[in-house]
Amino acid sequence: MSDASGTAESLFTYGRLQRPDMQLDMFGRRVAGIDDALAGYRLEWTDGVDDGLGQPSSGDAHPILRRTDDPLDRVFGKVLLLTADELDAADEYEVSLYRRASVVLASGRRAWAYVSA
Numbered sequence: 001m002s003d004a005s006g007t008a009e010s011l012f013t014y015g016r017l018q019r020p021d022m023q024l025d026m027f028g029r030r031v032a033g034i035d036d037a038l039a040g041y042r043l044e045w046t047d048g049v050d051d052g053l054g055q056p057s058s059g060d061a062h063p064i065l066r067r068t069d070d071p072l073d074r075v076f077g078k079v080l081l082l083t084a085d086e087l088d089a090a091d092e093y094e095v096s097l098y099r100r101a102s103v104v105l106a107s108g109r110r111a112w113a114y115v116s117a
Contacts (some may be wrong), residue, residue: 007032009087010111012038012079012080012103015063017090026093027086033078039108042073044107046097064097079111087112 013033016022020030046060064077082090091100098114105111 006103007084008081009084010109011080011082011087011090011109012036012077012105012113013080014036014038014043014065014075014113017080017093018078023080026089027082031080031086032083033080036077036109036111038077038103039071040064040069040073040074041067041075041103041115044077044116062078062095062097065113067115074106079105079109090114 011017017026018033022032023029023031043063046064046067094100094114097117099117101115102110102115103111103115
């Protein structure tokens with residue numbers, strides 16, 4: 001998938017954005033993912049965060065990436081190829097505990113990932 005400029009945005013996902021129902025809600029389509037991994041990070045869980053609109057979430061645990069710089073730490077996930085508008089929609093979805101960062105994945109692909117703020 002590409003935007004009008006012909007470029008696709010790579011987004012490394014490791015949680016709810018891999019779910020087809022979330023993709024349909026957010027992007028209006030299902031997005032096929034490419035398996036990949038991110039070294040130097042570990043997956044942790046946090047609960048009951050702000051939903052970005054000042055409302056508490058459902059209290060469910062939310063996965064979050066924490067940088068460790070330890071090459072033995074590794075998070076497995078999928079890369080979604082998105083348009084710039086779809087990436088903006090993902091930014092709107094994420095809460096204040098996350099920030100979007102550029103990372104290099106095990107495959108050598110550069111992608112965006114939502115990491116601990």
